[in-house]
Amino acid sequence: MTFSWVQGLVCSDCGEAFDFRYLLKCPKCGGLLDLVYDLRQASLADLVDDNFQGMWRFHKVLPIRNPAHIVTLGEGSTPLIPAPRLAPLIGIKALYLKYEGTNPTGTVKDRTSSTAVSSAKQFGSRAITVVSTGNAGTSLATYAHRGEIYSVIFCYHRGDPIKMSHMSLMASKLCIFEGEYDDLIRSVDRCVEEGLAFDGGATRNPFKHEGKKTIAYEVAEALETVPDFFFSPVAVGEIFIATYRGFDEMQKMGMVDRMPTMVCCQSMQAQPIVAAFQSGKPFQPTSVQPTIAKGVAVGDPGPKGPRVLEILRQHSGMALAVSDAEIQEAQRLLAEREGLWAGPTGVVSLAALIQACRNKAIDSKSSAFCIITETGLTSQYPPAHGQVVKTTLEDVRRLFSCV
Numbered sequence: 001m002t003f004s005w006v007q008g009l010v011c012s013d014c015g016e017a018f019d020f021r022y023l024l025k026c027p028k029c030g031g032l033l034d035l036v037y038d039l040r041q042a043s044l045a046d047l048v049d050d051n052f053q054g055m056w057r058f059h060k061v062l063p064i065r066n067p068a069h070i071v072t073l074g075e076g077s078t079p080l081i082p083a084p085r086l087a088p089l090i091g092i093k094a095l096y097l098k099y100e101g102t103n104p105t106g107t108v109k110d111r112t113s114s115t116a117v118s119s120a121k122q123f124g125s126r127a128i129t130v131v132s133t134g135n136a137g138t139s140l141a142t143y144a145h146r147g148e149i150y151s152v153i154f155c156y157h158r159g160d161p162i163k164m165s166h167m168s169l170m171a172s173k174l175c176i177f178e179g180e181y182d183d184l185i186r187s188v189d190r191c192v193e194e195g196l197a198f199d200g201g202a203t204r205n206p207f208k209h210e211g212k213k214t215i216a217y218e219v220a221e222a223l224e225t226v227p228d229f230f231f232s233p234v235a236v237g238e239i240f241i242a243t244y245r246g247f248d249e250m251q252k253m254g255m256v257d258r259m260p261t262m263v264c265c266q267s268m269q270a271q272p273i274v275a276a277f278q279s280g281k282p283f284q285p286t287s288v289q290p291t292i293a294k295g296v297a298v299g300d301p302g303p304k305g306p307r308v309l310e311i312l313r314q315h316s317g318m319a320l321a322v323s324d325a326e327i328q329e330a331q332r333l334l335a336e337r338e339g340l341w342a343g344p345t346g347v348v349s350l351a352a353l354i355q356a357c358r359n360k361a362i363d364s365k366s367s368a369f370c371i372i373t374e375t376g377l378t379s380q381y382p383p384a385h386g387q388v389v390k391t392t393l394e395d396v397r398r399l400f401s402c403v
């Protein structure tokens with residue numbers, strides 16, 4: 001049995017095909033590369049291999065040819081949680097939350113860290129690197145540690161302290177930068193091109209983002225159908241593009257009969273794709289203002305930005321930007337109504353869905369799923385507001401009078 005159905009690479013710009021090897025861009029035109037699989041007619045049951053755990057149950061559509069190269073901590077198989085209290089409150093018939101906070105480092109990034117580090121081992125790299133606002137650095141350092149390869153992680157000095165503590169324990173080398181972000185990215189990209197480390201970044205590596213594709217497979221498997229709308233946060237565009245690829249592959253294999261309407265969700269402080277989509281103009285990078293959703297604070301996503309825009313335009317998608325106040329409201333409602341505590345970046349998709357329902361941009365009889373990308377346990381907390389109590393029996397007993 002062939003472990004992976006991967007065949008090679010194809011350029012999404014000029015269409016040139018390439019043999020299966022480690023390439024970051026099209027050698028002919030510099031365009032974005034996609035992996036190509038032998039997509040035969042199959043059912044989801046044919047595809048799944050329950051000898052493996054988590055997202056590696058879908059190894060046939062992941063780009064690792066030898067199982068010995070897989071580096072895993074059990075990522076994937078995250079719960080798809082119905083939201084029976086939140087859905088009627090915001091005005092939608094059915095809402096499902098793909099809660100990625102149960103991954104090993106508490107974020108969706110673990111899926112891509114697993115495919116990135118496994119790919120690094122597959123292609124013989126001894127080191128991997130990324131520039132990160134928090135989650136990506138923590139996750140990649142953890143998987144590199146697990147896979148026994150060297151990690152060089154660059155983290156912004158204003159990152160969440162909890163994530164930075166975690167990262168400092170896992171990274172082979174943690175570099176906290178204070179200068180210009182764009183200068184650093186250029187320098188790190190150059191080192192990657194010189195072969196000093198495998199690319200753990202999100203902007204161009206076609207192998208890395210494949211891990212997030214399994215979200216689409218897991219949702220289709222759990223629901224046995226495709227929801228009407230898929231709300232995806234977009235920073236560089238990894239989740240959006242990868243999940244789109246997942247649904248597209250399933251449609252080609254005859255596993256599903258339609259695609260969900262893809263909704264690109266960004267922060268109002270960093271919304272280059274929303275701005276281009278709503279104005280009908282070509283993609284342009286924009287400046288970024290501070291936002292509590294640090295994971296989506298990207299003004300120049302590189303070549304994946306125009307790609308997200310192209311998918312939105314070809315498939316009649318939607319693009320929405322939300323304010324920090326809307327993000328905090330989504331965070332509070334998710335906790336109050338469904339008992340889930342997610343970080344601000346994690347609820348950008350939910351905040352956009354609430355906005356869409358409020359503005360009647362989607363039919364209230366629809367079904368939707370939102371990716372909740374991270375746990376709230378690794379972000380800076382809002383101040384706790386508990387009640388100070390005395391500890392005598394009478395005082396404690398009185399507290400139960402509300403029960």
Ligand SMILES: [Zn+2]
Nearest residue numbers: 011014026029
């Ligand atoms: Zn090309």
